[in-house]
Amino acid sequence: MPRAGDRPLQPGPDERRRRLVRRFADTVEPLLAAGRSYPELSVRELITEAGISRSTFYAYFADKTALLDAMTDDVSREVFEAAETWFALDRPTRRADFDRALEPLFASYVEHQELFRAIADAAAQSPAARRNLERIVGRAADQLTQHIAAQQARGHAAPGDPRTTAAWLAWMVERGLHQLVPGADEEEIAALHRSLSDVAWRALYAGTDAAG
Numbered sequence: 001m002p003r004a005g006d007r008p009l010q011p012g013p014d015e016r017r018r019r020l021v022r023r024f025a026d027t028v029e030p031l032l033a034a035g036r037s038y039p040e041l042s043v044r045e046l047i048t049e050a051g052i053s054r055s056t057f058y059a060y061f062a063d064k065t066a067l068l069d070a071m072t073d074d075v076s077r078e079v080f081e082a083a084e085t086w087f088a089l090d091r092p093t094r095r096a097d098f099d100r101a102l103e104p105l106f107a108s109y110v111e112h113q114e115l116f117r118a119i120a121d122a123a124a125q126s127p128a129a130r131r132n133l134e135r136i137v138g139r140a141a142d143q144l145t146q147h148i149a150a151q152q153a154r155g156h157a158a159p160g161d162p163r164t165t166a167a168w169l170a171w172m173v174e175r176g177l178h179q180l181v182p183g184a185d186e187e188e189i190a191a192l193h194r195s196l197s198d199v200a201w202r203a204l205y206a207g208t209d210a211a212g
Contacts, residue, residue: 019069032114075112076136082108083151087147099197106193
């Protein structure tokens with residue numbers, strides 16, 4: 001039991017910043033879903049909607065572009081964690097197992113689709129935002145490269161250059177999700193999930209002993 005006079009541990013600066021970023025993400029996503037664009041949102045509106053003081057905002061972010069970069073890192077981290085279900089597959093022996101392994105990745109993107117749309121729109125306008133998106137997709141490609149190389153070493157993935165294959169798949173997934181998910185209903189989302197699973201399965205595992 002805590003002793004008298006003990007104070008509960010307070011979150012450190014990194015954790016406070018992480019919580020603040022998530023709070024802003026939870027604030028921004030409904031605004032984007034209502035038809036607003038991120039450039040339309042002012043700092044005043046953002047801090048008012050989030051219930052954050054102006055001084056707190058500027059203590060962590062230089063401007064709303066820096067906030068978008070921070071939200072990009074936050075939601076991308078969540079997607080990477082979701083992708084671990086796929087990358088952690090030791091041997092995708094059944095197509096149904098692979099389909100299920102992709103579910104967390106797809107669900108995470110769908111949940112944050114409005115914010116990812118804002119990220120992609122910013123990348124089309126700003127070289128800095130473009131470099132940030134390239135960094136994020138590059139990180140995903142690196143993780144996929146490791147997975148492909150490990151599966152090839154076991155004979156569970158098709159031959160070929162793992163890095164090039166991973167880069168193609170990572171950018172295909174990023175562009176495909178950006179173009180196809182927004183506005184899709186539940187039935188369409190399910191069809192998109194199945195199609196993505198089919199493309200990745202055929203590219204990586206079909207014809208190997210993993211699919212035997």
